[in-house]
Amino acid sequence: MESLKARIETLTQEIKSIVPANAEELEAYRIRFLGTKGLVRDVFGGMKDVPAEQKKEAGQLLNAFKQLAEAHYESFSHLQQGNAGNASFADFSLPGADIALGTRHPLRIVENKIVEIFERLGFAVAEGPEIEDDWHNFTSLNMPEDHTARDMQDTFYVAQNPDWLLRTHTSSVQARVLEEGKLPVRVICPGRVYRNETISARAHCFFHQCEGLYIDENVSFADLKQTLYAFVTEMFGPDIRVRFRPSYFPFTEPSAEMDISCTVCGGSGCSLCKHTGWVEILGCGMVHPDLLRNFNIDPEKYSGFAFGMGVERITQIRYQVNDLRLYSQNDVRFLRQFTTNT
Numbered sequence: 001m002e003s004l005k006a007r008i009e010t011l012t013q014e015i016k017s018i019v020p021a022n023a024e025e026l027e028a029y030r031i032r033f034l035g036t037k038g039l040v041r042d043v044f045g046g047m048k049d050v051p052a053e054q055k056k057e058a059g060q061l062l063n064a065f066k067q068l069a070e071a072h073y074e075s076f077s078h079l080q081q082g083n084a085g086n087a088s089f090a091d092f093s094l095p096g097a098d099i100a101l102g103t104r105h106p107l108r109i110v111e112n113k114i115v116e117i118f119e120r121l122g123f124a125v126a127e128g129p130e131i132e133d134d135w136h137n138f139t140s141l142n143m144p145e146d147h148t149a150r151d152m153q154d155t156f157y158v159a160q161n162p163d164w165l166l167r168t169h170t171s172s173v174q175a176r177v178l179e180e181g182k183l184p185v186r187v188i189c190p191g192r193v194y195r196n197e198t199i200s201a202r203a204h205c206f207f208h209q210c211e212g213l214y215i216d217e218n219v220s221f222a223d224l225k226q227t228l229y230a231f232v233t234e235m236f237g238p239d240i241r242v243r244f245r246p247s248y249f250p251f252t253e254p255s256a257e258m259d260i261s262c263t264v265c266g267g268s269g270c271s272l273c274k275h276t277g278w279v280e281i282l283g284c285g286m287v288h289p290d291l292l293r294n295f296n297i298d299p300e301k302y303s304g305f306a307f308g309m310g311v312e313r314i315t316q317i318r319y320q321v322n323d324l325r326l327y328s329q330n331d332v333r334f335l336r337q338f339t340t341n342t
C-alpha cells in the first residue's frame with residue numbers, strides 16, 4: 001500500500017510537470033498515461049497486492065489519480081488536430097457587430113450646402129495652401145505692409161520665415177486663381193483660416209470662410225446683388241429679405257455688408273438679431289481696379305465682384321448655435337444633433 005501511494009505521488013508530480021506544446025506531444029502523453037498499456041492502467045494493476053482492508057482507500061486514491069491524468073489531457077485538448085480546426089471555424093452567416101456611424105460636422109454640412117448652391121450658379125471650387133506668403137494673403141490684395149487694414153486681421157506668422165503666415169482669409173486662394181491669368185474667373189473658395197484671437201464664445205483662433213470671385217467683361221453691382229440674393233433664398237428660404245449697407249474692404253470698391261431678415265423672429269426682434277430684425281451674414285463688393293492691375297488684368301475691360309462669408313456665422317444662423325467653441329470641442333452630445341444625408 002505504501003509503495004502504491006509513493007508511486008501515485010511520483011506519477012502525479014510527473015503529470016503536473018508535462019505541458020504539451022503541440023498535438024504530437026499531447027498524443028505522447030496520452031499513450032504514456034492513458035493508453036491501453038499506459039501507466040494509469042499499470043498502477044491499477046497494483047490493486048491486487050493491496051490487503052483487503054485497505055482496498056477501499058486504495059480504490060479512492062487510484063480513481064483520483066485516473067481523473068487527474070484524464071483532466072490533464074482534457075486541459076490540452078485544444079491542441080488536438082481535429083479540435084484546432086473547430087476552434088477557428090467562423091459562422092459567416094451570423095449577423096455582424098454593429099458599426100457606429102458618425103454624423104457630418106455641422107460646419108461641413110453648411111459648407112457643402114454653400115458650395116452646392118454656388119456650383120449651380122456656375123462657380124467652380126478653388127483651394128489653396130493654409131500656410132501662405134505675404135504676397136498672396138496681403139500685398140496682392142491691396143493690403144501692403146503698414147496698411148491699416150492689416151490691423152483688422154491679427155495674424156500668426158511662421159517663425160522660420162517672417163514672410164510666411166497662416167492665411168487670415170481665403171482671399172489668398174483668389175489671388176492664386178488670378179495669378180493663373182485665365183479669364184473669366186468664377187470661383188468659390190471654402191477653407192479654414194487663422195487669426196490670433198482670444199478664444200471665446202464669439203471668437204476663435206481658427207474658423208472657416210467661403211469666399212467667391214467673379215471676373216468677366218461687364219460684371220456689375222446688379223450681378224453681385226442678384227447672385228447673393230439667389231444664394232440666401234436657396235440657403236434660408238424664399239421669404240428672406242436682404243439689405244446692403246456701405247462698408248470698407250481694401251480689395252473692393254464699393255464695398256458692402258449684406259444683412260438678411262432675421263430667420264428666428266422674421267424681423268420683429270429677438271436675441272439672434274439683437275432686436276434689430278436684421279442679421280449680418282457677409283461682406284462683398286466690386287473688385288478694386290488696383291487689385292486687377294496687380295494681376296495684369298485690364299480694369300477698363302474687366303470688372304468683377306467678390307464676397308466672403310464665415311461658415312460658422314451661417315451655421316450659427318441656421319442652427320442657432322450661440323457658442324463658437326462648440327464646433328471644435330468634439331463633444332458627441334453636440335455633434336450627434338446634426339444628421340443629414342448630404
Ligand SMILES: [Zn+2]
Pocket residue numbers: 262263264265266267268269270271272273274275277278
Ligand atoms: Zn430676430
